[in-house]
Amino acid sequence: MEFEYAPAPESRSVVDLKPSYGLFIGGEFVDGHGGAFKTISPATEEVLAEVAEADEADVDAAVKAARRAYDRVWSKLSGAERAKYLYRIARIIQERSRELAVAESLDNGKPIKESRDVDVPTVAAHFFYYAGWADKLEYAGLGTDPRPLGVAGQVIPWNFPLLMLAWKVAPALACGNTVVLKPAETTPLTALLFAEICQQADLPAGVVNIVTGAGATGQALVSHPGVDKVAFTGSTEVGKAIARAVAGTDKKVTLELGGKAANIVFDDAPIDQAVEGIVTGIFFNQGHVCCAGSRLLVQESIAEEVLARLKRRMSTLRVGDPLDKNTDIGAINSAEQLARIRELSAVGEAEGADRWSPPCELPDRGFWFPPTLFTDVTQAHRIAREEIFGPVLSVLTFRTPAEAVEKANNTPFGLSAGVWTEKGSRILHVASALRAGVVWANTFNKFDPTSPFGGYQESGYGREGGRHGLAAYLKGGEL
Amino acid sequence: MAAPRIDVRKTYKLYIGGAFPRSESGYSYTALDAKGRFVANAALASRKDARDAVVAARKAFGGWSGRTAYNRAQILYRVAEVLEDRRPQFALAVQQSEGLTPARANAVVDAAVDRLVWYAGWADKLTQVVGNANPVAGPFFNLSTPEPTGVVAVLAPQGSSLLGLVSVLAPVIVTGNTVVLVSSYARPLPAVNLAEVLATSDVPGGVVNILTGDAATVAPWLAAHLDVNAIDLAGVAGDTELATSLEVAAADNLKRVRRAPATEPDWAAAPDLTAMTDFVEIKTVWHPMGV
Numbered sequence: 001m002e003f004e005y006a007p008a009p010e011s012r013s014v015v016d017l018k019p020s021y022g023l024f025i026g027g028e029f030v031d032g033h034g035g036a037f038k039t040i041s042p043a044t045e046e047v048l049a050e051v052a053e054a055d056e057a058d059v060d061a062a063v064k065a066a067r068r069a070y071d072r073v074w075s076k077l078s079g080a081e082r083a084k085y086l087y088r089i090a091r092i093i094q095e096r097s098r099e100l101a102v103a104e105s106l107d108n109g110k111p112i113k114e115s116r117d118v119d120v121p122t123v124a125a126h127f128f129y130y131a132g133w134a135d136k137l138e139y140a141g142l143g144t145d146p147r148p149l150g151v152a153g154q155v156i157p158w159n160f161p162l163l164m165l166a167w168k169v170a171p172a173l174a175c176g177n178t179v180v181l182k183p184a185e186t187t188p189l190t191a192l193l194f195a196e197i198c199q200q201a202d203l204p205a206g207v208v209n210i211v212t213g214a215g216a217t218g219q220a221l222v223s224h225p226g227v228d229k230v231a232f233t234g235s236t237e238v239g240k241a242i243a244r245a246v247a248g249t250d251k252k253v254t255l256e257l258g259g260k261a262a263n264i265v266f267d268d269a270p271i272d273q274a275v276e277g278i279v280t281g282i283f284f285n286q287g288h289v290c291c292a293g294s295r296l297l298v299q300e301s302i303a304e305e306v307l308a309r310l311k312r313r314m315s316t317l318r319v320g321d322p323l324d325k326n327t328d329i330g331a332i333n334s335a336e337q338l339a340r341i342r343e344l345s346a347v348g349e350a351e352g353a354d355r356w357s358p359p360c361e362l363p364d365r366g367f368w369f370p371p372t373l374f375t376d377v378t379q380a381h382r383i384a385r386e387e388i389f390g391p392v393l394s395v396l397t398f399r400t401p402a403e404a405v406e407k408a409n410n411t412p413f414g415l416s417a418g419v420w421t422e423k424g425s426r427i428l429h430v431a432s433a434l435r436a437g438v439v440w441a442n443t444f445n446k447f448d449p450t451s452p453f454g455g456y457q458e459s460g461y462g463r464e465g466g467r468h469g470l471a472a473y474l475k476g477g478e479l
Numbered sequence: 480m481a482a483p484r485i486d487v488r489k490t491y492k493l494y495i496g497g498a499f500p501r502s503e504s505g506y507s508y509t510a511l512d513a514k515g516r517f518v519a520n521a522a523l524a525s526r527k528d529a530r531d532a533v534v535a536a537r538k539a540f541g542g543w544s545g546r547t548a549y550n551r552a553q554i555l556y557r558v559a560e561v562l563e564d565r566r567p568q569f570a571l572a573v574q575q576s577e578g579l580t581p582a583r584a585n586a587v588v589d590a591a592v593d594r595l596v597w598y599a600g601w602a603d604k605l606t607q608v609v610g611n612a613n614p615v616a617g618p619f620f621n622l623s624t625p626e627p628t629g630v631v632a633v634l635a636p637q638g639s640s641l642l643g644l645v646s647v648l649a650p651v652i653v654t655g656n657t658v659v660l661v662s663s664y665a666r667p668l669p670a671v672n673l674a675e676v677l678a679t680s681d682v683p684g685g686v687v688n689i690l691t692g693d694a695a696t697v698a699p700w701l702a703a704h705l706d707v708n709a710i711d712l713a714g715v716a717g718d719t720e721l722a723t724s725l726e727v728a729a730a731d732n733l734k735r736v737r738r739a740p741a742t743e744p745d746w747a748a749a750p751d752l753t754a755m756t757d758f759v760e761i762k763t764v765w766h767p768m769g770v
Binding site for chain 2 (some may be wrong): 105125133141143179236239240241243244245247255257412413414427431435436437438439440441442443446449454456457458460461463466467468476
């Protein structure tokens with residue numbers, strides 16, 4: 001039976017974007033010394049706003065503003081007072097939640113049902129969670145005299161723009177640091193709306209500074225000598241460059257980088273739930289997720305059945321307008337990312353894997369890629385080794401639990417993994433053998449402010465979220 | 480009157496995979512005592528020795544990290560027992576190497592034994608202190624626990640040849656990591672003796688591998704080795720240029736780096752938990768709750 005859906009678009013009128021945005025330094029929007037760049041909607045290629053590109057002098061001004069705010073105001077406030085500012089921010093995010101969700105979907109291309117039901121609520125929850133820590137740090141088990149580091153330079157990616165901002169800003173401020181944050185070049189808008197939220201909350205000037213720009217701006221920020229702490233989420237390649245750039249300094253660093261997560265389905269798994277988990281694992285947020293379950297490892301005896309059900313489920317996924325409430329898969333974030341997904345998918349075919357996508361009509365304008373499945377994949381194939389960061393799933397099979405673990409761990413990454421089985425002892429054994437920072441058993445892609453997130457090996461170091469996330473922003477933090 | 484007996488001297492060798500090989504390179508160097516008198520020809524570890532040691536450490540990782548915490552605690556405590564039992568040998572080695580009085584050298588051995596006992600006790604407690612359950616907003620069981628990071632390269636302090644050595648080694652292996660350790664260059668004797676203690680204390684072969692030689696020549700290979708997960712730069716304290724170049728090399732596979740201090744610290748001071756927590760990974764496991 002074929003279902004037809006009437007369009008159900010979310011209204012754009014809730015977002016009032018300015019034609020151009022400056023840099024947010026010292027509590028005010030200022031003109032940058034560098035040029036400007038346009039941020040577009042990846043679904044329509046329409047220009048949403050013009051944004052300043054911060055140069056080295058702008059970054060320097062932002063770091064100095066953050067230092068002044070740290071020395072004169074923020075480090076002198078009690079934890080209880082810092083907490084109240086963070087609670088205010090959390091409340092304003094809730095009040096402006098629909099506006100933020102629409103702005104996020106416009107700028108990023110993700111479905112409104114995800115920005116509305118996942119991203120923005122989790123952002124508010126993150127500020128609430130860390131607000132409560134600000135006056136309880138001495139109970140965090142991170143030493144008897146926890147102290148802030150100073151100025152944090154934070155660089156975030158385009159896949160969860162506002163959520164990654166929250167992951168960075170909330171713990172930094174709760175621990176008493178001030179921040180300079182650089183949002184991704186293709187998704188600066190919600191960070192700039194967040195700057196307005198800081199103004200509405202009367203957050204002291206300079207505690208949060210936002211410098212927009214591309215790679216050069218980020219590089220200037222992480223290598224600025226006035227920065228005490230570097231926090232980066234993004235590609236493993238850039239993460240390594242940052243690790244080299246901070247070598248020999250006293251800068252504390254946390255890195256959340258790439259992944260190639262295995263999602264392991266055993267023959268006794270609840271198949272329907274597992275298929276939903278596979279779909280959530282790889283197609284959530286167009287697969288633009290560092291912890292995406294991009295390698296499906298399915299036990300040979302049930303592979304045929306799982307694949308048949310997976311293909312049937314994929315055929316019901318709706319690709320299209322991010323602002324439509326029925327949309328499951330939105331737009332690919334940029335032309336550059338689309339080119340990379342296309343290139344690696346072509347390599348997958350060239351190397352002999354079998355490619356399949358459900359019939360699906362893609363819009364004429366904008367950047368789109370259909371949900372895609374590769375079978376006959378071997379561990380040597382690039383699509384089984386490299387992060388594609390798109391809606392592309394590679395399927396491999398295994399016979400024994402030992403083989404599943406060996407294949408799952410056969411990667412330089414180690415961010416996340418999934419296990420599907422009804423057998424409790426097997427879950428605990430496999431979860432313990434997997435070399436990954438987050439293991440989802442009979443679920444996938446769940447996030448919570450109280451739950452630490454971060455990887456092993458080349459997926460980076462340090463944890464964000466939870467009590468462990470505080471350690472990244474405190475002196476003598478014992479984790 | 481009988482002629483004085485000629486004593487039988489020991490050949491000082493490397494410790495790799497539970498065996499005591501000479502350096503594959505055939506090179507050795509002269510270890511002198513604090514007054515500059517000849518003590519021994521120590522093996523000069525090469526790049527190949529370092530690589531062999533990494534292979535041995537990787538091979539031992541699954542077994543060691545899979546031991547129960549209680550068992551690792553017992554084995555570390557056993558190391559302390561055997562070290563105490565060999566007190567005269569270690570006191571003499573420290574005295575020779577560091578030029579201390581017999582009383583001071585004995586105090587160093589005391590502290591080294593006590594430090595091992597302290598770390599042994601952490602084996603089955605660290606998880607409780609640095610792990611926790613997370614109250615997520617949904618029907619999920621959610622638990623975070625520390626796990627060993629893998630194979631760790633440890634550059635042991637140049638000055639404190641026994642207490643410093645024990646202070647950088649014990650916290651890494653107690654959590655289940657395996658180690659390739661480069662000893663103090665000028666003062667290798669306590670490290671070689673400690674290898675003999677480890678070999679007779681039920682520490683499985685390959686869990687600790689000890690290379691004597693020059694950190695400046697061996698460490699770059701370890702820092703750049705893609706099957707090493709972390710590196711402790713304690714042994715290059717004060718050498719900013721070398722420490723920086725090692726940290727740069729370590730970035731190739733994003734090794735966890737415990738940076739070198741500006742000067743060698745006072746190892747007699749009470750340690751904090753970072754010597755252990757710098758070499759663990761927090762793993763978080765989710766599972767739905769339901770009927």
